[in-house]
Amino acid sequence: MKITQECDYAIRIVLMLAKLGSGKRVDAASIAETQSIPQRFTVKILRKLVQSGLVTSFKGAKGGYQLGKKAETITLKDVMWVIDGPVEINKCVNEEYICGRTEKQDCPVHCQLIHINDMIDKELEKIDFAYLAEQEKDSE
Amino acid sequence: MKITQECDYAIRIVLMLAKLGSGKRVDAASIAETQSIPQRFTVKILRKLVQSGLVTSFKGAKGGYQLGKKAETITLKDVMWVIDGPVEINKCVNEEYICGRTEKQDCPVHCQLIHINDMIDKELEKIDFAYLAEQEKDSE
DNA sequence: TATTAAATATACTAAATTAGTATAAATTGG
DNA sequence: CCAATTTATACTAATTTAGTATATTTAATA
Numbered sequence: 398m399k400i401t402q403e404c405d406y407a408i409r410i411v412l413m414l415a416k417l418g419s420g421k422r423v424d425a426a427s428i429a430e431t432q433s434i435p436q437r438f439t440v441k442i443l444r445k446l447v448q449s450g451l452v453t454s455f456k457g458a459k460g461g462y463q464l465g466k467k468a469e470t471i472t473l474k475d476v477m478w479v480i481d482g483p484v485e486i487n488k489c490v491n492e493e494y495i496c497g498r499t500e501k502q503d504c505p506v507h508c509q510l511i512h513i514n515d516m517i518d519k520e521l522e523k524i525d526f527a528y529l530a531e532q533e534k535d536s537e
Numbered sequence: 538m539k540i541t542q543e544c545d546y547a548i549r550i551v552l553m554l555a556k557l558g559s560g561k562r563v564d565a566a567s568i569a570e571t572q573s574i575p576q577r578f579t580v581k582i583l584r585k586l587v588q589s590g591l592v593t594s595f596k597g598a599k600g601g602y603q604l605g606k607k608a609e610t611i612t613l614k615d616v617m618w619v620i621d622g623p624v625e626i627n628k629c630v631n632e633e634y635i636c637g638r639t640e641k642q643d644c645p646v647h648c649q650l651i652h653i654n655d656m657i658d659k660e661l662e663k664i665d666f667a668y669l670a671e672q673e674k675d676s677e
Numbered sequence: 678t679a680t681t682a683a684a685t686a687t688a689c690t691a692a693a694t695t696a697g698t699a700t701a702a703a704t705t706g707g
Numbered sequence: 708c709c710a711a712t713t714t715a716t717a718c719t720a721a722t723t724t725a726g727t728a729t730a731t732t733t734a735a736t737a
Contacts, residue, residue: 398538398617400627400650401695408646409638424712433637438697444714457705458711473649477538487540497573498549505672506548509613510540513660520653532645541724564683578726584685597734598682678737685732695722703714 404480406434407442411476414452415468415526416533422461442480449479468530474521484521490514544620546574547582551616554592555608555666556673562601582620589619608670614661624661630654 400408409432417423429439443462446452453465464471477484488494489507501507540548549572557563569579583602586592593605604611617624628634629647641647 398540398621398624398626400538403696405627405629412646426712435697437699440713441697447713454713455705456703456713458709459706460704460712462713481538484538486538487545489545499673503673505669506552508672509664509669513657516660517653517657520656524649529645529649532648533639533643543725566683575726577728580684581726587684594684595734596684596732598680599735600683600733602684680735680737682735683733686730688728688730690725690727692725693723696720698719699717701715701717703712705710705712707709707711 398486400477401481403438403442404477406432406438407446407476407480408473410434410439410442411446411451411464411471411526412529412533414462414464415471415530417463420463422455422459422463424461428462445479446476449475451475451479464526467527469525469527471526472522473524474518477521484514484517486510486514486517538626540617541621543578543582544617546572546578547586547616547620548613549574550579550582551586551591551604551611551666552669552673554602554604555611555670557603560603562595562599562603564601568602585619586616589615591615591619604666607667609665609667611666612662613664614658617661624654624657626650626654626657 410428413428413432414423425440425443426436428434428443429436432439434442443452443454447454447462447465450465451471452462454460454462474484485491487510489496489501489504490511496504496507498504550568553568553572554563565580565583566576568574568583569576572579574582583592583594587594587602587605590605591611592602594600594602614624625631627650629636629641629644630651636644638644
């Protein structure tokens with residue numbers, strides 16, 4: 398029932414990029430340092446974020462990273478999905494999974510967990526990075 | 538973000554006991570067989586449930602297990618707590634944890650995750666085993 | 678009261694996942 | 708061309724989860 402460390406890092410990275418002035422870029426080393434994430438691990442996470450389109454990269458000297466979409470269109474769920482995959486509170490909420498105990502529609506545990514899972518999903522979708530970045534500014 | 542296998546098993550075990558006529562007991566071997574859980578692993582889980590008081594055990598021949606409290610007073614959260622510990626979507630929601638990035642009250646990620654965590658907790662508390670047992674009977 | 682069917686206690690092993698590292702290649706600005 | 712940067716792929720280490728083994732204690736009952 399936990400977000401992985403990697404996913405936590407990813408959230409902080411995206412938040413940092415969201416707070417960056419638009420058009421600006423920042424390189425992996427700076428991200429690693431300011432967010433206290435091991436350098437090589439930072440790079441690894443950034444690649445996943447780039448591949449998913451949430452972040453855009455620029456190669457070569459003066460290269461770096463910036464958000465790939467508007468901050469208000471990136472949600473906590475998006476980042477979590479890219480790093481940890483879909484939120485699945487239990488295996489049985491995955492449609493492909495066959496638990497073998499009862500038909501899913503007859504399993505009360507399954508039914509309740511599906512409901513909670515949906516709820517978590519919806520809450521995570523509500524929280525976008527424009528909002529998060531704004532919150533952080535307010536408190537400075 | 539997943540319930541462990543052990544916790545899933547525990548939920549099924551408690552549900553089975555909740556469906557048992559009151560006063561009746563069932564032994565670990567039968568539980569293991571009907572729930573398709575490895576025998577020794579079943580025993581291990583049962584000990585945790587007994588130690589927490591959710592389940593009561595009877596030693597010796599004709600021994601076995603039954604619920605330690607009324608089914609309507611046992612919730613999904615109780616069982617999950619006993620096996621997996623508190624639901625913590627992220628380390629930072631634990632009060633003891635110091636993330637070092639910002640003061641928690643100033644961290645927008647922390648604030649949002651706390652909110653979601655509370656919501657999950659409350660939902661899990663709503664679901665008791667009398668209800669779950671009832672649901673299962675209905676579908677038979 | 679001896680036997681047997683159970684739970685209890687403690688310790689161990691194996692598998693899977695998570696976290697993090699290493700090295701070499703490709704790209705770009707100056 | 709050189710230095711700064713990302714990209715690609717593969718590897719290792721640490722931690723957690725899943726499951727096993729063995730010896731002991733307890734209680735019913737024949």
